[in-house]
Amino acid sequence: MAVSPLAPAHMPKLPVIGGVTFAAQAAGIKYQDRDDVMLAVLSKGSTVAGVFTRSATRSANVLDCQRKLALGLDGPAAILVNSGNANAFTGHHGDGSVTAICTALSDITQINPDRIFTAATGVIGEPLPHAKIVAKLDDLYTACAPHGLDAAARAIMTTDTFAKAATTTVTIAGQPVKIAGIAKGSGMIAPDMATMLVYIFTDAQIAQPALQTLLARLTDKTFNCITVDSDTSTSDSLMLAATGASGVDATDNPVFEAGLHDVMLDLAHQVVKDGEGATKFVTVKVSSAANNDDARKVAMAIANSPLVKTAIAGEDPNWGRIVMAVGKSGAKADRDRLTIRFGDILVAENGWVADSYSEEAGAAYMRAQELNISVDLGLADGQATVWTCDLTHGYITINADYRS
């Protein structure tokens, strides 16, 4: 599959994060001749936080991670992820697969099985051939090394068109603290569904409750503000591990929070940029809503509207469809107070197309690869920003055409 036209020019060089090692191997779960399992081993001072899909049909792995995080345990930990099989909707067999993997990995590593977190992504409804993974665990553990994060990023891909990573270093009390993360996005294989997996590592030292709170707060501003096609995976998982190896306590530290936010937003944008069939990256900003919830409703209604997304694909400055999406959002809106902008171009105000607007200027703007759509509701000070992509023939081809 061709690399997305929105892919970054190159993957960033990832740093070594003290306190965590990585390995990736080919277990032959579904793909041939490529790595499909990754392992991260976290030293004993590490804390781990996670946020997961809210789907009522979430996968066995997600349910297992949620249960283990709730135990609030300390000590060494591990994260094991496979691609090629989602282990979702596989009944009690799925639960058994997770247990088998965690038990075997615990025997090898002496890590408490309740500190072993797993994820799976790929085909659903087929039993996970966990014996193939178990057979690789010795090799994986032996191969674990500080430099393995980029290989891990490639091992968790399904039909992603590029590997996704982001990193930053912040300075706290004169000391460098590193943050690095990887993600996989909404690639697809038949019969399959989108799954987003994200793993972020830092050598900061942060107590677990604070780490979880921080992760949840930043998720609401980053990964929960992206949408490709409004569908929600059974397997979405985002985990953050803080090893403490830097010796720097970053609990409730605003500099650390800003750095982590940047890494999460970068990864979230990369997931959108690898959205199925995407040719445009779109920022939707809503301001002056009755409140922030209303602003988010309007922004998501625009970002999820098939009519808006197809207009963007067609490079059509179709502001009427923006008006439609505002109207259907359920948020408070007043036709005559609405202002719409494409980039800096004033499109509509006072309940009608702006006097200064020209269709030619709008059409020229829509040819850009990155677009900004702004809606000001003129009511109060609620605001929200979300990111999405266009809806193209490529999406239909990827999701419908493989039987034709």
Added chain:
Amino acid sequence: MAVSPLAPAHMPKLPVIGGVTFAAQAAGIKYQDRDDVMLAVLSKGSTVAGVFTRSATRSANVLDCQRKLALGLDGPAAILVNSGNANAFTGHHGDGSVTAICTALSDITQINPDRIFTAATGVIGEPLPHAKIVAKLDDLYTACAPHGLDAAARAIMTTDTFAKAATTTVTIAGQPVKIAGIAKGSGMIAPDMATMLVYIFTDAQIAQPALQTLLARLTDKTFNCITVDSDTSTSDSLMLAATGASGVDATDNPVFEAGLHDVMLDLAHQVVKDGEGATKFVTVKVSSAANNDDARKVAMAIANSPLVKTAIAGEDPNWGRIVMAVGKSGAKADRDRLTIRFGDILVAENGWVADSYSEEAGAAYMRAQELNISVDLGLADGQATVWTCDLTHGYITINADYRS
């Protein structure tokens, strides 16, 4: 544009409904060489009810109709609809257009302007050239005749690929009572948005409050149970007029309600069958939900999911995407109690694919033009049925490609 492959073989023969006459004319609003205005004139014993889009950016015509219905007036009435221009998001100019048309028609017909109901469908954000309509009102009124309903059905089309009508006759107290309706669906023209307009006429005699209650109740079971692409128009209007010409009081009559339900459901299905790019007509039935609201949430999550709809377009029995949609719906669900059927084929049960299911049987079923997807949640007795179509390259072509 080619006629939808799901179009009925022919339009039904529409009866004369006592107490109402129709005319259609070409006013040249946007289209050339075709009728684009329809007028229905209702005799003085008529009652009128209406339901409209809940959009916060609804059109000037919709706002005007809602205000007038709330007045609860009696006497002769008229319905005037134009195609080619939606008169939506046209600021105060739009309100002025409605007033100009209603005032002129009132002068000609002596009907109270507050009993004149209008609708407009077509391009949005452009001022309605209402003078062109006003210039045709004399001709329209003069041409009004009992047999004009089929011409009216054609006059309100935009890019619908076929004219939509349905009719039935029920017998109440030994007397025939006629019901006939027309609809336009979700065709598109650039830069435009989908609009659904429905007008139903009966010679039954029904008091206005009962008529409104009946219409709202049946709308919830028919037009509110269809979805093409989850987007909501600024102009959706559904009006029901009862002329009383049959002399039969059908207030709170279950036989009349059943007949009206059939006409409304037939029209609603025709709107789906003319959905943009549609090649499959899909019935989604959800049973054994915690309650009816939950059942509807699940049914709509399935019917609106781009992944489910593209799988159907690809004739792919992708039950994993059904599981995904159940999970994201927000309704109570238990993976291990879920049962999924394609037609009579048991696909999944007990949290996994059914032992008896074969992918070949599923794939063969998906080749049919009309499909039934059933989901049993195994919880309580909530149920819902909704109707939708698939998501194809045709949808993208209609909505994105006109600039390429």
